[in-house]
Amino acid sequence: MTGSDPLSYASGESEPPLLTHTIGTTLAATAAAHPDSDALIDAAVDRSWTYAEFRRDVLALAAGLRRHGVQTGDRVSLWSPNRFEWVLTQFAAAEIGAILVVLNPSYRRHELLYALKQSGTSLVLAAESFRDSDYAQMLADVRDQADDLREVILFESDTFADMLAAPSDDELAQIAEIAAGLRADDPINIQYTSGTTGSPKGVTLTHVNIGNNGYMVGSLLEYTEADRICLPVPFYHCFGMVMGNLAAIAFGCAMVIPGPAFDPRAALSAVEKYRCTSLYGVPTMFIAELALLDSGESFDLSTLRTGIMAGSPCPEQVMRRVIDDMNMSQVSICYGMTETSPVSTQTRMDDALDLRVATVGRVGPHLEIAIADPMTGEILPRGETGEFRTRGYSVMRGYWNDPEKTADAIDPDGWMRTGDLGVMADDGYVRITGRIKDMVIRGGENIYPREIEEFLYTHPDIVDAQVIGVPDEKYGEELMAWIRLRDGADTLDADTVREFAAGHISRHKIPKYVHVVDEFPMTVTGKVRKVEMREKSIEFLGLDG
Numbered sequence: 001m002t003g004s005d006p007l008s009y010a011s012g013e014s015e016p017p018l019l020t021h022t023i024g025t026t027l028a029a030t031a032a033a034h035p036d037s038d039a040l041i042d043a044a045v046d047r048s049w050t051y052a053e054f055r056r057d058v059l060a061l062a063a064g065l066r067r068h069g070v071q072t073g074d075r076v077s078l079w080s081p082n083r084f085e086w087v088l089t090q091f092a093a094a095e096i097g098a099i100l101v102v103l104n105p106s107y108r109r110h111e112l113l114y115a116l117k118q119s120g121t122s123l124v125l126a127a128e129s130f131r132d133s134d135y136a137q138m139l140a141d142v143r144d145q146a147d148d149l150r151e152v153i154l155f156e157s158d159t160f161a162d163m164l165a166a167p168s169d170d171e172l173a174q175i176a177e178i179a180a181g182l183r184a185d186d187p188i189n190i191q192y193t194s195g196t197t198g199s200p201k202g203v204t205l206t207h208v209n210i211g212n213n214g215y216m217v218g219s220l221l222e223y224t225e226a227d228r229i230c231l232p233v234p235f236y237h238c239f240g241m242v243m244g245n246l247a248a249i250a251f252g253c254a255m256v257i258p259g260p261a262f263d264p265r266a267a268l269s270a271v272e273k274y275r276c277t278s279l280y281g282v283p284t285m286f287i288a289e290l291a292l293l294d295s296g297e298s299f300d301l302s303t304l305r306t307g308i309m310a311g312s313p314c315p316e317q318v319m320r321r322v323i324d325d326m327n328m329s330q331v332s333i334c335y336g337m338t339e340t341s342p343v344s345t346q347t348r349m350d351d352a353l354d355l356r357v358a359t360v361g362r363v364g365p366h367l368e369i370a371i372a373d374p375m376t377g378e379i380l381p382r383g384e385t386g387e388f389r390t391r392g393y394s395v396m397r398g399y400w401n402d403p404e405k406t407a408d409a410i411d412p413d414g415w416m417r418t419g420d421l422g423v424m425a426d427d428g429y430v431r432i433t434g435r436i437k438d439m440v441i442r443g444g445e446n447i448y449p450r451e452i453e454e455f456l457y458t459h460p461d462i463v464d465a466q467v468i469g470v471p472d473e474k475y476g477e478e479l480m481a482w483i484r485l486r487d488g489a490d491t492l493d494a495d496t497v498r499e500f501a502a503g504h505i506s507r508h509k510i511p512k513y514v515h516v517v518d519e520f521p522m523t524v525t526g527k528v529r530k531v532e533m534r535e536k537s538i539e540f541l542g543l544d545g
């Protein structure tokens with residue numbers, strides 16, 4: 001197919017060439033090319049590593065893992081907020097081909113045990129505790145029920161310190177031999193997707209999957225060893241570990257950890273202190289950073305040039321302010337999902353401003369994307385709304401030990417069904433208009449909440465808006481908007497919002513209910529839990545669910 005084809009299909013450029021080697025090989029090449037460039041900075045403990053030092057410690061930890069019996073293909077779980085040990089473990093496991101199971105730091109016992117058992121984890125590396133999460137205690141509580149689990153090692157323990165001790169020449173030679181025998185299309189990583197229904201699924205990704213995704217994302221941001229990436233996004237998710245860490249090590253950029261969990265002041269202080277050139281975040285993180293600037297605090301953001309906003313719909317107004325008020329003239333929007341390593345589309349730095357703030361960009365290198373009829377899989381004409389699908393190097397190996405769910409997700413031709421709704425314009429740029437399960441059907445009309453959310457953002461007092469469908473006797477569903485107001489704004493009720501919307505959006509798209517909140521129920525990765533919003537709304541509106 002060609003660019004002039006009227007169907008919603010596009011394929012990416014073939015440059016730069018795909019990497020066909022392992023993550024360890026990429027790190028070795030970068031450490032050789034830029035030994036003295038900063039690799040990692042952890043603001044919380046004020047420590048930094050050059051690439052030479054970073055690779056030295058990665059190899060030491062790889063040897064440490066071997067001493068604790070870890071073999072290629074074994075599952076090693078990692079449970080911790082963002083800190084330097086997380087990053088060292090990520091690359092040490094890759095070096096010897098252990099499959100790293102990255103656990104959400106907000107898990108509790110039930111979710112922890114499920115992931116340990118489902119993945120067949122034999123060794124866990126974990127932080128002792130963080131805020132109200134006592135990882136050590138929770139691990140002790142479930143350990144007997146996880147049959148394959150042999151050992152738990154805490155970052156704070158002497159055992160972990162010993163694992164980082166300088167390895168012998170024999171050990172290093174052994175690791176080099178193991179590394180040389182690894183295959184780039186072997187699994188390297190399992191990430192459990194939160195999944196709104198049913199049990200979590202273990203997305204299984206290879207060196208080729210995630211090594212390349214980080215590389216392609218970084219290449220479109222024109223990363224070099226001069227870049228320093230501030231990473232307030234969680235490492236256990238692709239946003240941190242792939243778009244952040246794997247992009248960084250492909251180009252010799254510094255990975256800057258502003259703190260163990262997101263805090264807007266810590267993020268902006270780290271940008272200033274470590275002279276970061278790039279800043280990542282989900283939209284709510286940027287919203288919180290802008291609010292901090294609005295409150296009068298000031299930070300030197302003059303070193304910023306680029307960054308990524310992704311993870312959930314990126315409001316156009318927020319993008320514009322990030323460009324104007326945070327000095328991120330080359331900020332990019334990425335769209336994707338864990339199952340596709342994650343990025344499928346990205347805005348380019350030389351795109352016209354309108355495309356950069358209002359679309360999720362166009363297809364990434366070496367990938368194919370399509371907008372298809374969700375039922376038949378038929379590719380739709382450009383301009384029509386349908387399910388976004390991706391095919392290519394980025395598509396996961398499958399869900400760990402779950403061929404049935406894998407077959408549901410990836411069609412026989414290799415297309416990953418995302419469950420997201422999108423529209424592709426004539427120029428190949430895509431807008432994400434909602435999720436299949438998000439769609440509201442009111443009186444037979446399909447309504448995509450995203451469109452109404454974007455409209456509500458144009459109200460000067462609304463800083464964030466989320467729209468859901470709630471049950472209605474007459475129409476099947478009615479629209480409800482949950483809104484967050486600017487500090488100091490007078491409260492808004494349904495009538496004032498309706499007045500504001502009247503004449504601007506179709507009558508059936510104007511929310512019947514409006515609910516003002518201080519915050520939305522969110523996942524750590526910035527996804528609003530609409531299911532929870534809906535349940536709560538049904539309860540307090542006294543509707544029949």
Ligand code: AMP
Nearest residue numbers: 310311312313314334335336337338432
């Ligand atoms: P996850 O697997 O946690 O990365 O979640 C992937 C989902 O996040 C996608 O299927 C989308 O629903 C949503 N998402 C990610 N990036 C974007 C974006 N730029 N715009 C809209 N939705 C996004």
